[in-house]
Structures are given as structure tokens and as C-alpha cells.
Amino acid sequence: MGCCYNTSNVVTISNTNPAVTAITEYEFIEKVISTIPLSQRDLIRRIPSHYFLTAYAFYKNAQDLLKHERFEEAELACNNAVDMLLQYLHPTHYIFQKILEIYTDSCLRREHFAKALCSTFTCILIHSEISSVDRASLSARENFRIIEYYFRMGAIYKNMNDMKNALKYMLQARQMISSWPQVEEIINFTQIIDDNIRDLREPKLTIQPVHPRPDESDIDFSRRFTLEMAQFNAQRGTLQFDVSEFTRLPLKSTEYLITPTILKKVYKCLYNELSKNGLMARVARLAIESQLIAAQIKNSIPELKQNSLLTPMLIEAALTIIIDRQDEYCQKLKRELRFEIFYTDFSNFHQNGVRVFIIRYVKSGDD
Incomplete structure (x- = not known):
């Protein structure tokens, strides 16, 4: 399995670009492997030249088939190239990354997300096997691919509605890209990652x-x-909260856990949210009233959402006390913001017994 280069021209290989037919097989192979890590190039050189170039022709054919949207044929060509090269190379050899990129693009175009996920993860494994010395010899473009792979993993998981893993890979991509020079291309890609992270968090x-x-x-x-x-x-x-909140029933005993501090905190958060014309306020104004369970209220108000001690049960109990008392808290909401708050355990949109809070906008004669 030594070097088997000969002086025949690459024109003998099918689907070869005519622009390179004037160079020898040796020169062509050297050009192909110039983008892979230095330590892995000799492994390619040891493959019989015609055998390698046939595998390479499958790869080039896959590129052309993908351009013409012949996806199944493109994936088959990729598989043929991989099968041939696996006879001589370890599965983590860098050259497989090039083939898998074509395969992944084809799978994504067909929305075969499970296959695309597997091939992209394999690319990450291949890239992680590169030594620091080899990494230094690669171009910036080649080194940047690992960030693109993590971003792609996040995007695929997002398409598969697995938001937890989608966010995990997006955050890893964000961490990696933060160490790169802030040139325009990097800044733009960083913004795309940030937009996805924000979307996944909300x-x-x-x-x-x-x-x-x-x-x-x-x-x-x-x-x-x-x-x-x-x-x-x-x-x-x-x-963004436990689905059991939609069937959980209120407990009167929870109200005994509510301190004046908790009562004031819950009211203040609600007041601030309504005064800032937040989502609850906009919905209430548009539809006259807004109906929410306690978990939805907690999730809608950032200050409550970030406070892990104020559970939906405690928020529910605090709001129940405020409403039952009809004290200055309720009066201030109506007087200053023109909102009334009620609750019912018999909503038309929830199971009987589930406590639902109704935030109602009080129209004036000028509305």
C-alpha cells in the first residue's frame, strides 16, 4: 500500500474539472490534500492514486448532484466515497469531514434531521481529534468550521423541537466565537447566534x-x-414551566405562608409590569381582559421569573389574598392604571378548580 503515483493525467478520472487535466495525478492529489492537517496527508499519499481519485470523483459528483437537487443520488455518492476511503483511513480522518458536509447539506434540504444531526456530530468528533500543531497549520476558514458545526447542531435540534439541546449547542458556538477577532463577518455571525439564543431562551x-x-x-x-x-x-x-400547573388546584393552606414582604413583592411586580405596558397589559387592552394561571403570570414578569423562591403556588396565594381583601393594592391598580384583577376557579378555558386570574382593562369614556 505504498505510494502508487504515476504520470498519467487526471483526465482519466470521471467528472474531473477540465481545468486541472493538465496536471499529473500526484500534483492533483497534493492540491486536494493541501487543506487537511499536515500529519494526515501521508495517509492519503499511501492510498493507490487511482483508487483515491475514484473516491474523490464520487465526492465531486455528489457536489454536482446536490447543486441539481438530486439529493438521494448525492447522498449515495457520498456513501460510496466514504466506503472506499474507509478501506485505508480511520473514520476520524479529516478528509471525511469534507464529504460529510455535502451529505449533511443534502439531508437538511430533505429535512432528514436525524441523519444531518449524526453527520454533523461526526464532523465535530473529527475536528476534535486534530492536534494543536495541526490546528495551527490549518487556515482560519478551516478552523472556523468547528463553530459552524456547533451552530448547525443547535439549528438542527431547534428544527427537531429539542430546545434544550438546541440552546446547549448554540451557547457552545457563542463561547467559541467570542475568542475570534471582531471583524465584520464574525460580528454578523455572532449576531445570528445571539438571535437564536434569545429565541431559544424565550x-x-x-x-x-x-x-x-x-x-x-x-x-x-x-x-x-x-x-x-x-x-x-x-x-x-x-x-417554560411544568405542564402540571394547568391542572394543579389551589390550597388554602398556602395562603398562611404569605408574609407582608411576599405580598408587597408580588403586587409591585404586577403593578410595574402593567404600568410598563407589558404583554399582559397589551393583551388586556386589546381583548378587554386577560386570563392567566399563576405560572403564566410568573413567566410573563421577568422579576418574578428570575426569583426561584416565588413559586407559582406562592404567587397564586399572594394574588388571592390581594383580591379577597380588595384593599389599597387593588384600588391603586384601578385608579392609576385602570386595571382590575379578579380570580375564578371555573374558567371556560381551564379545568374546574384551577385558579385563573383575570386582568381586566377598565375603559374610560374617551376610549
């Missing part, structure tokens, strides 16, 4: 079709719709 709920059942009342359908939407998003990681 995931948007997904709607799935829910149809009425025979003889199901409108209220029963509305209640089932709310619960099924919550369960659907919980399974996909887009619900």
Missing part, C-alpha cells in the same frame, strides 16, 4: 390542530384545547 409556543369531538360542548372543547396545547408544547420543550 421559546414561542407551537399550535397544533385540535378538533371538537362529537357531542362535545364549546366549554369542554376550550378546556381540552388549552390542556392539549400545553401538553404538546411541554413535549417539545417550548413550555
Whole structure:
């Protein structure tokens, strides 16, 4: 399996670019391997030249097939190239990374996310095997690929609705890119990563079709719709609190845990959110009223969301006390912000017994 170069021209290899037909196989192979780590080049040189160039022709053919959107054929060509080279090379050889990039692009175009995930992860493993000496010999573009792979893993997981892993890989990509020089291209890509991280940290709920059942009342359908939407998003990681909150019933005993400090804190957070015209306020103004369980209120107000000690149960109990007392807290909300707050355990959108808070906008004669 020694060096088997000869002086025949590359024109003998199918699908070869005519621009390189004037150079020898040896020169062409040297050009191909010039972008891979130095320590791995001799392993390519030991492969019989015609054998390697045939595998390379499969790779080039895969590129052309991908351009023409012949995805299955492109993936088959990639598999053929990999199968041939595996006869001589370890699976973590850098050259497989080039082939897997074509394979991954094809899989993504067909939305075969599981395959794309596997091939991208393999690229990460290949890149992680590169020594520091070899890494120094690679171009900046080649070294930057590892960041792109982590970003791609995050994007694929996002498409698969696995938000936890999507965020994990996006954060790793963000950490890696922070050490790169802040030139325009890096700044732009950093912004894309940051946008994805922000989106993943505040995931948007997904709607799935829910149809009425025979003889199901409108209220029963509305209640089932709310619960099924919550369960659907919980399974996909887009619900930011425990789905059991949609069926949890209030306990009177929790109210005895509420101190004046907790009461004031919960009210202040609610007041500030409504005064800043936050989402709850905008919804209430648009629809006259907004109906939320305690977990949704906690999740909608950043200060409450960041306070792990104030659980939905405690927030629920505090708001219940405020409403039952109808004291200066409620009066101030109505007088200064024109909002009233109530609660019901018999909402048309939740199971009976679940406590739902109603924030109602009080219109003036000028509205």
C-alpha cells in the first residue's frame, strides 16, 4: 500500500474539472490534500492514486448532484466515497469531514434531521481529534468550521423541537466565537447566534390542530384545547414551566405562608409590569381582559421569573389574598392604571378548580 503515483493525467478520472487535466495525478492529489492537517496527508499519499481519485470523483459528483437537487443520488455518492476511503483511513480522518458536509447539506434540504444531526456530530468528533500543531497549520476558514458545526447542531435540534439541546449547542458556538477577532463577518455571525439564543431562551409556543369531538360542548372543547396545547408544547420543550400547573388546584393552606414582604413583592411586580405596558397589559387592552394561571403570570414578569423562591403556588396565594381583601393594592391598580384583577376557579378555558386570574382593562369614556 505504498505510494502508487504515476504520470498519467487526471483526465482519466470521471467528472474531473477540465481545468486541472493538465496536471499529473500526484500534483492533483497534493492540491486536494493541501487543506487537511499536515500529519494526515501521508495517509492519503499511501492510498493507490487511482483508487483515491475514484473516491474523490464520487465526492465531486455528489457536489454536482446536490447543486441539481438530486439529493438521494448525492447522498449515495457520498456513501460510496466514504466506503472506499474507509478501506485505508480511520473514520476520524479529516478528509471525511469534507464529504460529510455535502451529505449533511443534502439531508437538511430533505429535512432528514436525524441523519444531518449524526453527520454533523461526526464532523465535530473529527475536528476534535486534530492536534494543536495541526490546528495551527490549518487556515482560519478551516478552523472556523468547528463553530459552524456547533451552530448547525443547535439549528438542527431547534428544527427537531429539542430546545434544550438546541440552546446547549448554540451557547457552545457563542463561547467559541467570542475568542475570534471582531471583524465584520464574525460580528454578523455572532449576531445570528445571539438571535437564536434569545429565541431559544424565550421559546414561542407551537399550535397544533385540535378538533371538537362529537357531542362535545364549546366549554369542554376550550378546556381540552388549552390542556392539549400545553401538553404538546411541554413535549417539545417550548413550555417554560411544568405542564402540571394547568391542572394543579389551589390550597388554602398556602395562603398562611404569605408574609407582608411576599405580598408587597408580588403586587409591585404586577403593578410595574402593567404600568410598563407589558404583554399582559397589551393583551388586556386589546381583548378587554386577560386570563392567566399563576405560572403564566410568573413567566410573563421577568422579576418574578428570575426569583426561584416565588413559586407559582406562592404567587397564586399572594394574588388571592390581594383580591379577597380588595384593599389599597387593588384600588391603586384601578385608579392609576385602570386595571382590575379578579380570580375564578371555573374558567371556560381551564379545568374546574384551577385558579385563573383575570386582568381586566377598565375603559374610560374617551376610549
